[in-house]
Amino acid sequence: MPEENYPSNFIRNIIRQDVADGKNAGQVVTRFPPEPNGFLHIGHAKAICLSFGMAEEFAGNTYLRFDDTNPIKEDAEFMHAIQRDIAWLGFEWLEIRHASDYFEQLYQFAEQFIEQGKAYVDSCSADEMRTNRGTLTKPGIDSPYRNRSVDENLTLFRQMRAGEFADGEHILRLKIDMAAANINMRDPAIYRIRHVTHHQTGDAWCIYPLYDYTHCISDALEGITHSLCDLSFEAHRPLYDWILDELKMSCHPQQIEFSRLNLQFTVMSKRKLKQLVEENLVDGWDDPRLPTIAGLRRKGYTPDSIRDFCRRIGVTKSDNNVELASLESCIRDALGDTAPRVMGVLDPIKIIIDNYPQGQVEMLDVANHPKNEAMGKRAIHFTRELYIDREDFRESANRKYKRLVAGGEVRLRYGYVIRANEVIKDADDNIVTVHCTYDDATLGKNPVDRKVKGVIHWVSADYAHAAEIRLYQPLFKVDFPDTAEEDYHELINSDALTIKQGFVEHSLSTASSEDRFQFEREGYFCLDSKDSSPDALVFNRIVGLRDTWAKIEKKA
RNA sequence: UGGGGUGUCGCCAAGCGGUAAGGCACAAGGUUUUGAUCCUUGCAUGCGCAGGUUCGAAUCCUGCCACCCCAGCCA
Numbered sequence: 362m363p364e365e366n367y368p369s370n371f372i373r374n375i376i377r378q379d380v381a382d383g384k385n386a387g388q389v390v391t392r393f394p395p396e397p398n399g400f401l402h403i404g405h406a407k408a409i410c411l412s413f414g415m416a417e418e419f420a421g422n423t424y425l426r427f428d429d430t431n432p433i434k435e436d437a438e439f440m441h442a443i444q445r446d447i448a449w450l451g452f453e454w455l456e457i458r459h460a461s462d463y464f465e466q467l468y469q470f471a472e473q474f475i476e477q478g479k480a481y482v483d484s485c486s487a488d489e490m491r492t493n494r495g496t497l498t499k500p501g502i503d504s505p506y507r508n509r510s511v512d513e514n515l516t517l518f519r520q521m522r523a524g525e526f527a528d529g530e531h532i533l534r535l536k537i538d539m540a541a542a543n544i545n546m547r548d549p550a551i552y553r554i555r556h557v558t559h560h561q562t563g564d565a566w567c568i569y570p571l572y573d574y575t576h577c578i579s580d581a582l583e584g585i586t587h588s589l590c591d592l593s594f595e596a597h598r599p600l601y602d603w604i605l606d607e608l609k610m611s612c613h614p615q616q617i618e619f620s621r622l623n624l625q626f627t628v629m630s631k632r633k634l635k636q637l638v639e640e641n642l643v644d645g646w647d648d649p650r651l652p653t654i655a656g657l658r659r660k661g662y663t664p665d666s667i668r669d670f671c672r673r674i675g676v677t678k679s680d681n682n683v684e685l686a687s688l689e690s691c692i693r694d695a696l697g698d699t700a701p702r703v704m705g706v707l708d709p710i711k712i713i714i715d716n717y718p719q720g721q722v723e724m725l726d727v728a729n730h731p732k733n734e735a736m737g738k739r740a741i742h743f744t745r746e747l748y749i750d751r752e753d754f755r756e757s758a759n760r761k762y763k764r765l766v767a768g769g770e771v772r773l774r775y776g777y778v779i780r781a782n783e784v785i786k787d788a789d790d791n792i793v794t795v796h797c798t799y800d801d802a803t804l805g806k807n808p809v810d811r812k813v814k815g816v817i818h819w820v821s822a823d824y825a826h827a828a829e830i831r832l833y834q835p836l837f838k839v840d841f842p843d844t845a846e847e848d849y850h851e852l853i854n855s856d857a858l859t860i861k862q863g864f865v866e867h868s869l870s871t872a873s874s875e876d877r878f879q880f881e882r883e884g885y886f887c888l889d890s891k892d893s894s895p896d897a898l899v900f901n902r903i904v905g906l907r908d909t910w911a912k913i914e915k916k917a
Numbered sequence: 918u919g920g921g922g923u924g925u926c927g928c929c930a931a932g933c934g935g936u937a938a939g940g941c942a943c944a945a946g947g948u949u950u951u952g953a954u955c956c957u958u959g960c961a962u963g964c965g966c967a968g969g970u971u972c973g974a975a976u977c978c979u980g981c982c983a984c985c986c987c988a989g990c991c992a
């Protein structure tokens with residue numbers, strides 16, 4: 362992906378200007394701060410490409426910082442998955458940090474706030490606090506505990522830390538302005554009591570700092586220059602700046618917000634993804650139907666294709682609803698030039714070539730790629746009995762249908778022209794076998810006396826391997842389930858996974874799960890990294906080929 | 918009805934006072950032993966709406982309208 366192809370965006374422009382102006386000594390330091398409470402998804406990929414990408418472009422660094430301030434929601438298991446996904450996307454962090462690394466410093470700063478009369482221990486209940494906060498249009502009112510003395514606050518806060526109170530009994534708040542138009546400035550809570558074990562700090566703490574307080578200080582301690590986050594934090598920026606200003610931190614990162622990605626036919630909220638996993642509506646966080654990075658990886662997407670997608674969608678502050686077609690275009694682009702071509706039949710019917718000698722096997726030397734000779738050749742088996750796809754045969758059809766029709770001819774890809782003579786059906790009227798004859802003068806050349814318009818793919822019935830082939834459709838039946846009226850459970854597409862029992866050409870028996878193939882005329886496929894084994898092949902369809910025929914058919 | 922944002926082609930998105938980039942999608946042709954790829958062409962007298970400033974406005978000003986975010990001891 363050549364750099365000059367990157368479209369500009371407003372954040373890149375800001376950073377470029379800062380660097381040109383010598384701000385922060387011309388350095389760029391960013392951070393990616395996931396909370397370890399779930400897997401990363403394609404929306405995070407956008408943020409990752411931005412934060413890591415900006416540091417990369419301006420020769421800076423990026424910290425991977427786990428935002429682990431809420432132990433009741435988080436789990437160390439997610440940290441490994443997150444690291445794997447970022448590394449897989451191809452980004453390198455300078456260092457891994459945890460917000461919890463700063464717990465002691467954060468605590469000391471809190472005492473400092475208390476000593477300056479800028480923080481106080483409130484002993485209201487959560488309900489009282491909510492009531493006193495006011496509403497969007499009504500100012501809040503001061504807590505009765507707002508004017509406790511510095512000494513009393515310090516004593517209480519130290520007792521909080523010492524574990525002398527139960528959860529919820531007290532809370533530490535910043536003393537800002539209960540009448541502020543921005544609700545986030547109405548004496549925000551910064552420390553709450555939680556008697557729970559933390560996955561990083563164990564039982565060292567029973568008070569935990571909140572996001573608004575933790576994030577800006579963590580950024581400053583790491584020397585972050587540009588703190589990029591999504592638009593939902595925009596209204597928190599005044600608080601971010603207030604805290605760092607009050608603390609007179611020598612480093613004051615610039616927070617810049619951008620809009621999050623909305624992608625068609627999926628959900629992007631961690632809460633919903635977590636539910637889908639926990640309610641077993643999908644097969645884990647890496648289910649190929651999910652928009653998680655792990656899911657896309659398992660489905661067969663390449664890191665490049667995802668980075669290309671993030672480049673194509675851009676970075677702005679406007680709401681966006683990106684079409685799935687845009688993502689699919691990226692993976693087709695990535696695989697078109699690189700994926701070796703092979704043949705596989707998803708829904709087989711048998712072809713018997715009656716005039717082809719019984720027991721004869723011809724090895725056909727075929728190119729692995731139609732344009733790239735460097736990708737070499739392989740041999741495929743041609744035999745008397747073959748499988749073709751059910752879609753590629755009709756007993757009767759109009760002229761537009763270019764495949765095998767009873768009484769008509771079609772080219773077998775890389776092989777001979779065959780003619781369909783007789784259709785054999787089972788008791789339920791399903792086509793089972795088609796008896797054909799072949800023209801032995803048509804290997805590698807066209808018949809001179811007639812035109813054969815169609816080409817279909819096939820595999821040898823004797824040499825092909827049976828394979829389970831998993832086809833994926835969008836997980837949701839509507840464009841944007843997140844904004845739909847109904848409960849999203851109602852909108853789940855029960856046909857999102859279709860399993861086919863098909864056959865793939867012999868050469869695929871040595872495929873590895875890293876390989877990606879184009880099954881000619883079908884789409885791009887790869888081995889399922891979890892469920893496939895050499896004696897029970899399982900393929901995932903990454904994406905279908907662009908299907909002009911389907912459009913023609915639909916119109917008719 | 919408080920505060921903060923956003924509105925440029927069906928979708929994404931450049932543009933930042935000099936007369937609407939690009940990608941996706943779509944459409945029409947060409948090449949093709951993948952109805953794929955590739956190639957060519959087309960696709961906003963118009964930039965949420967209405968006024969105004971200017972020789973000139975998507976870009977500046979004014980006023981509307983629509984949509985999004987914020988009232989967790991979540992992040």
